[in-house]
Amino acid sequence: MNDTDLGPEPAIVLVRPQMGENIGAAARAMLNFGMSRMRIVAPRDGWPNPKAVAMASGAGRVLDGAGLFDDLDAAVGDCDYVFATTARSRGLTKPVLSPERAMQQARALQAEGKKVAILFGPERAGLENDDVARANAIISVPVNPEFASLNLAQCVLLTAYEWRRHSSDVVPEVMEMAKTDWAKAGEVAALADHYEARLDEAGFFFPPEKAPGMKTTLRNMWTRMVLTRSDVQILHGVLRQLLRRKD
Structure with missing residues (x-):
């Protein structure tokens, strides 16, 4: 042909x-x-x-x-x-x-x-x-x-x-989710609350007048990371284990 x-x-x-x-x-x-x-x-x-x-x-x-x-x-x-x-x-x-x-x-x-x-x-x-x-x-x-x-x-x-x-079916970037989903805003907020509370107990936010800005920066870090649900679960577990070993 x-x-x-x-x-x-x-x-x-x-x-x-x-x-x-x-x-x-x-x-x-x-x-x-x-x-x-x-x-x-x-x-x-x-x-x-x-x-x-x-x-x-x-x-x-x-x-x-x-x-x-x-x-x-x-x-x-x-x-x-x-x-x-x-x-x-x-x-x-x-x-x-x-x-x-x-x-x-x-x-x-x-x-x-x-x-x-x-x-x-x-x-x-x-x-x-x-x-x-x-x-x-x-x-x-x-x-x-x-x-x-x-x-x-x-x-x-x-x-x-x-x-x-340059074809229409080529996607410039994809994310393989590895059997997980993106964390919802509420789940990320709960993670931020968990860390903030434990760090507060440990005296991390010092001196007191800088505490609000430090907390805002830390919370912004969590949202900037674009976490999956699996990430959130692991980070909760890391903090719990650290506190358990300290006790």
Whole structure:
């Protein structure tokens, strides 16, 4: 099956890739982040490639659906917008975007029904200027300038990660509750009362004129901690045990 009709994601276009292993690794990187549209332009070792299949390791469906093209013009002929990935200056007047910004733009284009492609060059030297000239914009990864070389699959993975990161179903942060719930305000207040009473008995709030401010600071600390019910129970238990041992 050839990928000649883009779906709701960009096409990853490998331009003259040299090693089947890197094609397979790129397929794995794509599928890791929910991408499956691969196009291959004039692979050095021909296609299909058994080394690519072996390296894909579970991502064979990406290779099965990959489109094979003789030249770049044919590979991107149906696309509305093309990005080219490169780590070096090309002397061409084009927008240069970070992977994050580029994938934000790609999502906006896809939402408008546009077909988007992302070009990745051969392992040895990357895309040629003639390849980059066919793109609308450049994606440049902010790598160490003293060692800017990225493996083909690494570059694909970075781009696919940014594509996935900007999807609507990726939550930036979650909290695993580990079989507990957040403590309610009343439970936190009861904990604060417990500690305040015991600390008062121990003479902690001294001198007397500073006691109100110290109590307010302590109570603010409890609410700022965002405690779970399990936390509250443990902290009650800690104080009880300390007092029991003192007695």
